[in-house]
Amino acid sequence: MGHRNGLGEGLITGFDIRPATDDDWLGLWPIIETVTRAGETYTYPRDMTEAAARAMWTPPAPGVTLVAVEEGLVLGAAKIVPNQQGNGAHVANGSFMVGPAARGRGVARRLGEAALEQARVAGFRSMQFNAVVEANIHAVALWKSLGFDILATVPEAFDHPTHGLVGLHVMYRRL
Numbered sequence: 001m002g003h004r005n006g007l008g009e010g011l012i013t014g015f016d017i018r019p020a021t022d023d024d025w026l027g028l029w030p031i032i033e034t035v036t037r038a039g040e041t042y043t044y045p046r047d048m049t050e051a052a053a054r055a056m057w058t059p060p061a062p063g064v065t066l067v068a069v070e071e072g073l074v075l076g077a078a079k080i081v082p083n084q085q086g087n088g089a090h091v092a093n094g095s096f097m098v099g100p101a102a103r104g105r106g107v108a109r110r111l112g113e114a115a116l117e118q119a120r121v122a123g124f125r126s127m128q129f130n131a132v133v134e135a136n137i138h139a140v141a142l143w144k145s146l147g148f149d150i151l152a153t154v155p156e157a158f159d160h161p162t163h164g165l166v167g168l169h170v171m172y173r174r175l
């Protein structure tokens with residue numbers, strides 16, 4: 001499988017995107033653990049246990065986790081869940097992580113596109129990110145390029161380990 005990247009620079013081969021299975025957890029947890037312990041991009045407890053992470057990242061339907069996999073190795077993942085319950089459940093929420101060794105290859109962009117399609121097919125009307133750290137400039141730019149707008153920024157809502165207090169963006173797009 002391959003795809004053309006966003007810049008039309010040619011064919012990127014090597015990884016596929018598919019729904020995660022139980023067997024993927026072994027490859028997924030080190031990525032989630034690294035991102036969580038770094039404490040730079042998520043509002044998760046930095047000492048979150050593997051069990052808590054697994055409960056979060058293996059959501060019940062209609063939630064789903066997609067993985068990017070290359071030769072059996074998990075490169076990254078996207079989690080799509082309802083952002084609210086009940087009468088707010090038609091808005092999806094998305095979370096994305098790519099392992100440090102696989103970054104800069106377009107994995108997150110393709111996971112983003114796949115997550116949008118997955119959410120659309122599942123019947124969600126829109127997708128919302130509740131807490132995009134404003135210092136995470138590459139992620140913010142990526143989401144904007146995928147059609148998300150910053151609806152608001154909650155000031156000083158995130159205590160970044162090196163930047164100190166920074167804002168959290170609420171980002172949104174219709175599907």
Ligand SMILES: CC(C)(COP(=O)(O)OP(=O)(O)OC[C@H]1O[C@@H](n2cnc3c(N)ncnc32)[C@H](O)[C@@H]1OP(=O)(O)O)[C@@H](O)C(=O)NCCC(=O)NCCS
Pocket residue numbers: 006007035041096097098099102103104105106107108109110131132133136138139142
């Ligand atoms: C943010 C993250 C998901 C990006 O994953 P990735 O697979 O490296 O991203 P991609 O390779 O698809 O790159 C997407 C775009 O961002 C740019 N980019 C990403 N990381 C970059 C970096 N460190 N320096 C410069 N540009 C970067 C790419 O150039 C690309 O732009 P383009 O498509 O216009 O060329 C990844 O760094 C990560 O998991 N970070 C920790 C968790 C996190 O921040 N998740 C998102 C929370 S909102």
